[in-house]
Amino acid sequence: xxxxxxxxxxxxxxxxxxxxxxxxxxxxxxxxxxxxxxxxxxxxxxxxxxxxxxxxxxxxxxxxxxxxxxxxxxxxxxxxxxxxxxxxxxxxxxxxxxxxxxxxxxxxxxxxxxxxxxxxxxxxxxxxxxxxxxxxxxxxxxxxxxxxxxxxxxxxxxxxxxxxxxxxxxxxxxxxxxxxxxxxxxxxxxxxxxxxxxxxxxxxxxxxxxxxxxxxxxxxxxxxxxxxxxxxxxxxxxxxxxxxxxxxxxxxxxxxxxxxxxxxxxxxxxxxxxxxxxxxxxxx
Amino acid sequence: xxxxxxxxxxxxxxxxxxxxxxxxxxxxxxxxxxxxxxxxxxxxxxxxxxxxxxxxxxxxxxxxxxxxxxxxxxxxxxxxxxxxxxxxxxxxxxxxxxxxxxxxxxxxxxxxxxxxxxxxxxxxxxxxxxxxxxxxxxxxxxxxxxxxxxxxxxxxxxxxxxxxxxxxxxxxxxxxxxxxxxxxxxxxxxxxxxxxxxxxxxxxxxxxxxxxxxxxxxxxxxxxxxxxxxxxxxxxxxxxxxxxxxxxxxxxxxxxxxxxxxxxxxxxxxxxxxxxxxxxxxxxxxxxxxxxxxxxxxxxxxxxxxxxxxxxxxxxxxxxxxxxxxxxxxxxxxxxxxxxxxxxxxxxxxxxxxxxxxxxxxx
Numbered sequence: 001x002x003x004x005x006x007x008x009x010x011x012x013x014x015x016x017x018x019x020x021x022x023x024x025x026x027x028x029x030x031x032x033x034x035x036x037x038x039x040x041x042x043x044x045x046x047x048x049x050x051x052x053x054x055x056x057x058x059x060x061x062x063x064x065x066x067x068x069x070x071x072x073x074x075x076x077x078x079x080x081x082x083x084x085x086x087x088x089x090x091x092x093x094x095x096x097x098x099x100x101x102x103x104x105x106x107x108x109x110x111x112x113x114x115x116x117x118x119x120x121x122x123x124x125x126x127x128x129x130x131x132x133x134x135x136x137x138x139x140x141x142x143x144x145x146x147x148x149x150x151x152x153x154x155x156x157x158x159x160x161x162x163x164x165x166x167x168x169x170x171x172x173x174x175x176x177x178x179x180x181x182x183x184x185x186x187x188x189x190x191x192x193x194x195x196x197x198x199x200x201x202x203x204x205x206x207x208x209x210x211x212x213x214x215x216x217x218x219x220x221x222x223x224x225x226x227x228x229x230x231x232x233x234x235x236x237x238x239x240x241x242x243x244x245x246x247x248x249x250x251x252x253x254x255x256x257x258x259x260x261x262x263x264x265x266x267x268x269x270x271x272x273x274x275x276x277x278x279x280x281x282x283x284x
Numbered sequence: 285x286x287x288x289x290x291x292x293x294x295x296x297x298x299x300x301x302x303x304x305x306x307x308x309x310x311x312x313x314x315x316x317x318x319x320x321x322x323x324x325x326x327x328x329x330x331x332x333x334x335x336x337x338x339x340x341x342x343x344x345x346x347x348x349x350x351x352x353x354x355x356x357x358x359x360x361x362x363x364x365x366x367x368x369x370x371x372x373x374x375x376x377x378x379x380x381x382x383x384x385x386x387x388x389x390x391x392x393x394x395x396x397x398x399x400x401x402x403x404x405x406x407x408x409x410x411x412x413x414x415x416x417x418x419x420x421x422x423x424x425x426x427x428x429x430x431x432x433x434x435x436x437x438x439x440x441x442x443x444x445x446x447x448x449x450x451x452x453x454x455x456x457x458x459x460x461x462x463x464x465x466x467x468x469x470x471x472x473x474x475x476x477x478x479x480x481x482x483x484x485x486x487x488x489x490x491x492x493x494x495x496x497x498x499x500x501x502x503x504x505x506x507x508x509x510x511x512x513x514x515x516x517x518x519x520x521x522x523x524x525x526x527x528x529x530x531x532x533x534x535x536x537x538x539x540x541x542x543x544x545x546x547x548x549x550x551x552x553x554x555x556x557x558x559x560x561x562x563x564x565x566x567x568x569x570x571x572x573x574x575x576x577x578x579x580x581x582x583x584x585x586x587x588x589x590x591x592x593x594x595x596x597x598x599x600x601x602x603x604x605x606x607x608x609x610x611x612x613x614x615x616x617x618x619x620x621x622x623x624x625x626x627x628x629x630x631x632x633x634x635x636x637x638x639x640x641x642x643x644x645x646x647x
Contacts, residue, residue, distance in 0.1 A: 032419060083606050089418040090365050091605045094561060097554050098601025105595030217550060221426060228423050262434045269427045272420055273412050 003135075004254055005247060010139035012246020013146035014208060016239050017201035018219065019226035020153065021194020023238045026227050028170040029187050031085060032092040035099035036198055036223055037216030042103070043069045043199025044206040044215065045111060047118045058121050062145075065203045066196045073195025077188050100216045108213035115212040118203070142204055149197065154235045166190055225268050315490030324569070325479065332471055339471040341583055346474035347535045349575035350481060352559045353568060354528030359557070360565030361489060362521050363501035364413060367422050367553050368429030371409075372526040374548030375432055376402045376533030381449045381543040382442070389455040391538050395477070398534040399527045406526020410519045426550070433548040448544035452537060463539065470539035477535060478572075481528060486568055488524070497521055498566075558597060561604050 022036040046065050050056040056064070084095050124138040157163040169176040169183045177183050202211070209219065222245065230241030245264065252263045332342055351373050358364045380398045388394055412424045436443045443449055456462040461469045488494055500507035500514050508514045537543050546552065555578070563574025585593055 026419065032422070080602070080606070087605065090359070090363075093365060093367065093422065094557060094601050095605040097557075098598040098603075098605070101554075101594045101598030101601065103598075105592055105598065109592065109595070221430065224419075224423050224426070228419065258438065262431065262438070265427050265431045265434065269412065269424065269431065272424050272427070273415055 004251055006135060007139060008247030008250035009243060010142045010246070011208060011250050012243035013143050013150075014201055014205040015222055015226055015246055016242035017146045017149060018198050018205070019223040019230075019242060020150075020235065020238050021191075021196075021198045022223050023227045023230065024190050024194045027231070028166065028190065029085065031081065032089050032096065033081070034093060034096040034220055034224075035103070035216065036194075037219050038100055038103035039069050039073060039195040039198040040202030040205075040219070041107065041211070041213075041215040042072065043202035044118075044211040045107060045116070045202075046199065047203035047206060048111075048116050048211070052119050058118070058124070062200060062203060066200045069199025069202075070192040070196030072199075074188055074192040076195075077191045081191070100220070103216060104213050111213070113213060115210055116206075117211070118206045120207060138207065142208075145204060146201075149200075150235065150239050157235055162186070162189070221265075225264070229268065229271050311490065311492075311495070315486075321569075328475055328479075332468075332475065336466065336468060340467040341579065343467050343471040343474050343539055345576050345579045346471065346478045347532050347539070348556070348559070348579060349572040350474075350478045350535070351529055351532040352556050352563075352571040352575045353478075353482065353485060354525040354532065355556050355560055356565060356568060356571040357485065357489075357521055357525040357528065360560060360567070360570070361494065361497045361501060362518060364518065364522065365418050365421055366413075366425040367550070367557070368425035368427070369525075369529060369556060370548050370550070370552040371425070371429035371432050372402050372406060372529035373533040373536075373552065374429070374436070375405055376530030377537040377543045377547045378436060378443060378449065378533075379530070380534030381452045381537040384452045384454045384538065385449070389453065391454045391457050391473070394454070394538065395531055395534050399531050402530020402533075403523050403527035405530075407519065407523040409526075410522035413522060414515055414518060425553075429548055429550070429553060433545065436545055436548055443543075446545055448542055449537075450542060452541040452543070454538045454541070463541070467539065474535045474539060477531065481531065482568065482572075485528070489568065493517070493520075555597070558601055561601070 018037070018040050021039070022033060025031045025033050025036070043065050046068055047058075047061055050061040050064065051058055080095075080099075084092050087095075120138060124136075124141060126137045128135055128137070157166065165176070165181050166186050168179070169181055169186050173183055202209075202215075209215070225245055226238050226242045229245070230238035248267065249261075249264055256263065328342070328346075331338060351369075354372070355366065355369050358366060358369075376398045379401050380394050383394045383397060384391075388397070409424075409428050412428070413421055415424075437445055439445070440447075454463060457469070457473055461473070463469050463473075489497075496507065496512045496517055499510075500512055500517060504514050533547060536547065559574035559578045560571055561574070562577055563570030563572065582593065585596070
């Protein structure tokens with residue numbers, strides 16, 4: 001029971017790390033980016049290459065992957081996404097699905113269709129007992145990293161100059177520009193951080209989530225749930241939403257395996273119908 | 285009432301009548317049947333008759349064309365972004381397949397029942413779709429398709445699960461035309477159903493109902509303000525589109541006599557969206573042309589590079605958005621205009637060459 005809770009929390013934390021970037025781009029920049037999962041997949045495959053092939057230690061590879069996927073995000077933002085910010089949602093959906101298809105095809109062409117694994121260091125394979133809970137060191141690491149990231153993000157958004165500039169740009173873009181805030185730059189940085197976090201999540205979660213070329217499509221719905229249920233524009237909303245989703249999914253698959261992902265979808269549908277703005281969104 | 289007021293009121297009424305006449309004339313001229321349409325609808329039977337080897341592909345094109353047409357009704361005309369339209373297609377396929385297998389083998393009756401069932405599903409889910417923003421709509425449509433997919437996957441005793449639904453054997457159409465191995469009857473059947481439903485959709489979109497849909501797509505708030513019942517319209521068109529998609533799925537089940545899980549898949553919804561964009565949204569014919577182009581290319585290319593087929597699809601989507609789908613749609617005209625101006629310039633230059641001796645190609 002407690003173990004399920006623990007696994008669920010670890011899973012939820014991962015979903016948060018993967019989805020919070022989407023919550024920023026979607027909620028703050030009003031960009032429907034369905035290709036967010038592609039960045040996560042990119043991070044995962046980078047981890048496979050770096051750790052398995054080049055022998056980079058797992059812990060060293062994580063920050064490197066964050067930087068790499070963030071740079072990729074910034075690059076794509078400046079070259080491709082910049083053209084679709086002002087377009088309709090319909091165009092954005094098509095554009096980002098196109099990117100998903102391309103990334104899926106590229107990865108399966110170069111890396112094959114099979115699921116791949118990151119060679120984890122032996123220290124992460126251990127399990128130990130804590131207050132009667134079976135705790136895997138790997139999941140504990142996930143919880144620690146993701147928790148630290150969540151706190152850092154929250155502080156960044158609330159306490160730093162960048163955070164207040166970002167919130168100002170979101171609340172009223174034109175006024176923010178008038179005050180001399182360089183909105184475009186802020187958005188690029190935010191997009192890059194979001195992509196970097198997704199990449200980090202992909203690398204960290206490859207073991208739990210399973211990494212294969214269909215990753216972006218398979219988890220797209222989960223990211224969207226995190227954003228849609230958690231509401232946009234805050235860190236706490238998606239955080240709570242992903243924890244709920246993680247625990248519900250793990251518990252559902254454990255107790256009612258026959259129902260599969262069915263429960264999650266129905267809960268999401270109901271949430272969307274009853275609270276279209278998300279569970280924790282501020283009323284506007 | 286004074287005589288001046290009388291004449292003013294009278295001329296006002298006359299003006300109203302004039303405007304009304306004008307609107308009616310405009311609408312009926314917009315809805316007039318064109319020669320190019322006749323050619324289009326003559327070409328399909330011609331292909332069926334003269335190229336019998338293509339019949340299975342033609343059948344697929346007719347079915348997918350109908351499916352994309354139904355997507356055009358909600359996305360192209362009414363502005364509802366749907367990423368889960370395959371829900372109705374797959375639902376229709378399973379309903380028709382199960383009907384045929386367990387008791388009602390008559391194809392036309394099966395088609396009718398499927399249409400009603402899919403319409404019912406569309407009617408119920410339309411209320412979810414009405415809520416919220418574009419994002420919520422995307423999520424709701426996806427999740428309806430996912431839920432159905434999960435049900436079909438889990439209820440193995442009914443749907444066959446991942447192995448697919450086998451043993452569908454429809455009786456001859458009208459008791460006369462039996463489905464053959466080469467898809468000759470199947471293709472004709474699908475084409476005729478497509479033609480009838482297309483005419484219906486064309487009539488509907490040319491009617492005031494269709495024009496109110498276009499209006500509310502452009503600006504729902506304003507459409508509501510001038511008295512269009514926005515929500516009722518959306519529910520109606522969503523229900524109709526669901527029935528259309530259901531019929532398309534039913535045609536697939538009846539003519540191929542097999543239903544697999546991928547009829548409900550995300551890929552199918554996304555492909556339909558791409559086809560709609562290739563052909564041009566909000567034109568009805570765009571749906572059919574897009575489906576035909578896509579299916580022919582898939583037929584030819586997927587055999588050569590199966591892995592990279594997805595890549596090209598993605599690249600095409602990205603290119604369409606970046607270049608602008610309206611500009612690609614107008615490509616023939618742009619090329620035509622460019623060539624015409626080029627020829628004019630060449631002629632002019634040629635005229636000058638005679639006098640000044642300059643080369644014709646220099647600008």
